[in-house]
Amino acid sequence: MLTKKQLIEFCSDARKNYLDHVSIDCVVFGFHEGQMKVLLLRPHDETKWLLPGGFVMRQEPIEMAANRILKERTGLDKIFLQQFFVFGDPDRAKFHHDLYKEMLPDDENWFSNRFLSIGYYALVDFFGVVPQPDQFSATCTWRDLDDMPEFLLDHEQIFKGALDALRLQLNYQPIGYNLMPKQFTMPELQKLYESILGKKLDRRNFQRRILGFGILNRAEQPRKGGAHKAPYLYSFDLEKYQNALTEGFKGGW
Amino acid sequence: MLTKKQLIEFCSDARKNYLDHVSIDCVVFGFHEGQMKVLLLRPHDETKWLLPGGFVMRQEPIEMAANRILKERTGLDKIFLQQFFVFGDPDRAKFHHDLYKEMLPDDENWFSNRFLSIGYYALVDFFGVVPQPDQFSATCTWRDLDDMPEFLLDHEQIFKGALDALRLQLNYQPIGYNLMPKQFTMPELQKLYESILGKKLDRRNFQRRILGFGILNRAEQPRKGGAHKAPYLYSFDLEKYQNALTEGFKGGW
DNA sequence: GCAAAAGTGTTCATGGTACACCCATGG
DNA sequence: CCATGGGTGTACCATGAACACTTTTGC
Structure with missing residues (x-):
């Protein structure tokens, strides 16, 4: 828990350095062991x-x-970031205000401001992340996409908006470069899509469709060591991937 | 042109009533005589x-x-509004500031603030609009989509962003209820699509595709009086239209 | 009766869906 | 040797693109 002194210092710094009334909230997606994960914070107490x-x-x-x-x-x-919505309800952010209103009068409490929040979603390499709580939080950790906890404020709404935006992106842009390791197998990539969409996909049709995008290179050597037939390893062709990102896939009209 | 007195009054009111650092810009689309139009303002001088x-x-x-x-x-x-992007470059809005900096010192000049701008696009009934300039503008009028003038600030970027967002919407949502009159013919609706997309579409394929969406009702009586064969009149089935708006059409996955 | 606008139909290629089949590996 | 995971192929249907034909109307 923050001391009063720390809070006063934060508020005075914030007032000096930050824009009033504007905040940013990020939905950070990572992929690990066949599961999409979201990076969340749990405040003290x-x-x-x-x-x-x-x-x-x-x-x-x-x-x-x-x-x-x-x-x-x-x-x-250099995180892959996508802005997706601004949450602008005047009553959306009473949490920190309520939490600290005993410590500070409103006119000194930064959190008594109204904040619009710009929502971003981010796609990151799970293994590259070292979760680091901020000064208001006890924990910063990954949570499974299909097992989200209860949220404070309107953050459930923000999370859901990000997921919807991400699912929409699947329809006209490639995904995966920021989430998968350098090399991966087709079943692994399929797990990524299934986890985002929350449903099973047909193995064979998935393969044809993805390969049809023309953004993958197949390595010469298949993965060895596992049980069963050795799967091929793929990597993204970065140039074609970037091009598909800006051009988009097939646009209905 | 604004007098110094008016400007001072505006700035002092603004400081009292508005959020600092946040503005809204709207790209208002209307449809008239087979052309998409955008509502624009031209400041004094x-x-x-x-x-x-x-x-x-x-x-x-x-x-x-x-x-x-x-x-x-x-x-x-009750305008159809769609939020599409936040423009957050710190240098994006120097115009009004430059315009009025001779009249007011920076600390009294509302426009010396940095503003993030939330971009909306709007679809409106052309005939319902009575364009009304604001106090900074000499003119408020419709301009053809395919003949846009030069813009101030970053408003060209905002306009292009809105057009891109609108074109994207065509791929997964119905459009037209807010832009067309109650009743219209298929060729008229096609003109709307062609104007938004900036390209010609095949008459027959367009018809089948639109009808396939299942959001149109055909009137019993065709339009009379024109030259050539009388076209059928259509209207949107509001319930199905609304449903298609929220559900979306076909999602790739 | 001809040009232009509009409604209807047909063909063809493509792309998605649902399968069947084959190959490799560890237990 | 067989269950499992993984690669490849095929049949079928829906959809979209390109194009032909017919109907109506004013001049």
Whole structure:
């Protein structure tokens, strides 16, 4: 738990450095052991959870702010980020305010401000992340996508918005470069899609469809050592992948 | 042109009533005579143009703010609005600041603030709109989509972002209820699509595709009076239309 | 009766869905 | 030697693209 002194210092720094009324919340997706994961924070003395978030410095582009915030939580740089919605309900963020209103009068309490929150989702390499709680949190850790805990504030809504946006992206853009290791097998990539979509896909049709995108290179050597038939290893063709990202796949019209 | 007195009054009101650092810009689409149009403003003593925009009141939901702003520019209520992006470059809005910096010192000039702008696009009934300039503008008028003028600030970028978002929407949602009159012919609806996409479509395939969406009702009586064969009149089946809006069409996966 | 607009139909290629079949490996 | 995982192939259907034909109407 924060001391009053720490809180006062944070609020005075915040007022100096950050834009009023604007915050950023990020839904960070990682992939591990066939499961999509989301990076969450649990505040001190709380059972419910929050998304990693923060504020925008006075002369900082918002995308850079999102990157800075995530660098603090994950240790990662140059994260794949996608802005997807602004949550602008005036009553959306009473949590921190309520939590600290005993300690500070409203006019000194940064959290008594109204905040619009810009929602980003991020796709990151699970193994590259070293989860790091912020000063308000006791824990920062991965949670399974299909086993989300209860959220504080409107963060469930933000999480769901991010998942919807990610699912939409599957329809017209490639996904996976930021989530998978350098090399992977087709069944592993399929697990990624299944985990995002929350449903099983046909093995053979998946393979044809993905290969049809023309963004994968097959390695010469199949993976060895496992039981059963050795699967081929694939990697993303970065140039074609980037091109597909900007061009998009098939647009109905 | 604004007098110094008016400007001072605006700035002091703005500081009292609006959130710092947040603005809203809207790309308003209308359809008339086979052409998509966009509602634009031209400031006093300027040749370049701006999108209709404004600020968010301290206790106002952002969607309500966008509605209020558009009500002032168009006279319309309950507009179809879609949030599509936040423009957050710290240097994005120097125009008004430069324009008025001779009149007011920075600390009294509302426009010396940095503003993030939340981009909305709107689909409206062309005939329902009574364009109304704001106090900074000499003109508020429709401009053809395929003949856009030069913009001030980053408003060209915002306009292009909106058009891209609208084109994307065509792929998975119905469009037209907010833009077309109650009744219309198939060729008229096709013109709408062609104008948005900026390309010709095949008459017959268009018809089958649109009808396949199952959101149109055909009137018993065809339109009379014109030259050539009388076309059928259609109207949107509002219930099915709304359902298609929320459900979306075919999602790739 | 001809040009233009509009409704209806047909063909063909493509892409998705649901399968069947074959290969490799460890127990 | 067989269960399991993994690679490849096929039949079928829906959908989209390209194009032909017919109907109506004013000049």
